[in-house]
Amino acid sequence: MNLEFYKNQALLRQKENKKFLESLKKKPPKNLDYLVQETHEQVFEKIDCLQCANCCKTTGPLFTEKDIERIAKHLKMKVSDFEQKFLQTDEDQDKVLQNLPCWFLADDNTCSIYEVRPKACREFPHTDRKKIYQINHLTLKNTLICPAAYEFVEKMKENLTKK
Structure with a gap:
């Protein structure tokens, strides 16, 4: 996957x-919510995240308390030990990864905690949510990181001009 191409196109x-x-x-x-869902599915029929994993390499997810508890339990760690080893608090007082790429990203772009991954990872790139216009700023930002987000916006433009 040519990430440079996608980033340049998005720019x-x-x-x-x-x-x-x-x-x-x-x-x-x-029919926006329906169209968003349909477009999301069309895009992910063609794009395989395992060929890319740019999100895991360049942007860290926000970890909720529930995420932290679930992942720590999965790793058989105390919450405090998990936080100390992997997380830091950013300027917005959010818990985020200390370093990128993500600790849990394997060489083959799989995730070692996939079943219990953070909510932010599960929902990324947020191209299947209802009332998508509520996250326009995020969608636009994600087109620079994620080929699927870029393709989603392009396909939405195409699908809306057809209908």
């Missing part, structure tokens, strides 16, 4: 994509 289309996403907020189509 080139940043203004256009921002305008498109804002139009969804101003005047959302009646």
Whole structure:
């Protein structure tokens, strides 16, 4: 997967994509949630995250207390030991990874804690959520990181002009 190509395309289309996403907020189509789900599925039929894992290499998820408890239990660690070994508190007082790429990312781009991974990882790149216009800023940012997010926005533009 050519990440540089996707990032360059996303940068080139940043203004256009921002305008498109804002139009969804101003005047959302009646069937927007359905269209989002359909587009998300179309994109992930073609894109395999295991070929990329750029999110795991470049951006750390936010860890909720539930995430921390679940993962620590899975690793048979005390919560405090898990936090000390893997996490830090950022400027927003959120718990995030100390280092990137993610500790749990294997050489073959699989995740060693996949079954118990953080909620943020499970939901990334957030292209299947209802009222997607509520996270326009995040969707736009994710197009620079994630080929699937970029493809999603491009496909949404295409799907909306068809209908």
